[in-house]
Amino acid sequence: MSEFDRRRWDGRYADGSYRSRPHPTPFVVDWVEKLDLRPGSRALDVACGLGRNARFLATNRFEVEAQDISSVALEQARTLAAKDDLDIKFTQQDFDVDTPVESAFDLIVVARFINRTLNDHLAGMLRPAGWLIYEHHLKTDSIVNGPKDPDFRFDPNELLGVCENLRVVFYEEVIDQDPDGRTMALVRAVACNDLSS
Template identity: 35%
Template sequence: MSDKRTKWDNRWREKAGHPCEPDGWLLRARDLLPGGKALDVACGQGRNALYLAEQGISVTAVDLSEEALEQLRNEAAVRNLDIRTCRVDLESDPRLPGEGFDLVTIFFYLYRPLLPLLRNAVRPGGIMVMRSLSSAGPFPGGPGNPDFVLHPGELLEIFADWEILLHEEGLEPSRRGGSVAGIVARRPL
């Protein structure tokens, strides 16, 4: 088992039993979300996957941590939800389980080389919902590694050829310090 996977398994083991509420950005975008098939990338304990499944969306959730995926499977069983889970190392072997998703979500995980693959996983007319840490706001702190932080305007650049349905950056502090940026974008037909 890789050191990275062990680190994340330990992190999610420590968080076991904590409330699993969907991200506020996903709730804000709820009226823009399509039905059909969704891919929740770097899902962790599945707070967003659970919410989407409760909305009647067929969800596939991927994460590096088997511990996080097991917690998601257990909570899905308690809620009587059918969520497909796949353990995937998105950085060293980023094979996604399928394509042509109506919705792809990614929250607080930024690995820039993965973004073209995720964009391609969204079917034409489908939606991408993304939210991550950003250096756009006036809030102190945040991750020290710039590889994990969006630059001001970066989401708009990444999705410049898509229809932007909702975008915000630098207006809200992150729990980790710094600010956040989010986008809801529709892939052209």
């Protein structure tokens, strides 16, 4: 990511962006409950922003790492986690430059973030039988909220390609409403690093 982009994200967080959306992603909540992974499972919140999903995971007894490019977001995320007495390892990471270690996680959560370089590595970052939960904006002709630049949205079926070496147990492309009432075009997938069953 360019220095310009990093500063743009820092500026957004410094201006208070996303503070009004502290709720974890409902799709993540539903599937974490369904998967019922053992306490202490290692989870990664990719591009965590203010850490809403990282806090949800830590509250549910995951060992959580949360990474983002924005030092301003991470500072605010640390403060929010400390308020809830949650132990989360927040680190600054630019996924354009570096990807997390291979085979490290029982669960990877990606919410409202797309990085095609990172996406090529996601399956390899999962432990055997590890899970990926992914929700992001989808290209659409409908009038919706979210990124204006179509490059920051998935093409139809593109997320299936990200999961091609995984067992996909759920996939949908939908128009849906966020908890704050905003209309979004979204693609969602849940997949497991276990092609054998």
